[in-house]
Amino acid sequence: MTKTLRDLLAQAEAWPLEDQDDLAEYAREIEARRTGIYTMSDDERAAVAKGLAEADQGKFVSDEVVREADKRHER
Structure with a gap:
């Protein structure tokens, strides 16, 4: 070092x-x-687990939220 x-x-x-x-x-x-x-950090691991659990329950963001997020990445 x-x-x-x-x-x-x-x-x-x-x-x-x-x-x-x-x-x-x-x-x-x-x-x-x-x-x-x-x-992954412990926080990242927890966030992924939460997201997977929500997906298993059929909880997804709306198409409108996805469209708005996509707009932020357009050039």
């Missing part, structure tokens, strides 16, 4: 938890890019 990274990680210990979580997310993304394997 480089001195710069070691120093930054030591400083990060004093950061607010939200910022530490952000740093961990960035590190997970880098690891996924390097290995091709993305490890």
Whole structure:
């Protein structure tokens, strides 16, 4: 580990938890890019489980909501 990274990680210990979580997310993304394997966080895993449970119950967003979301991604 480089001195710069070691120093930054030591400083990060004093950061607010939200910022530490952000740093961990960035590190997970880098690891996924390097290995091709993305490890979900507990929050992501819970969100996926909730979404699958809602889908199993037939709960889906309306076509209008999907159209509005698509508009945000148009160029």
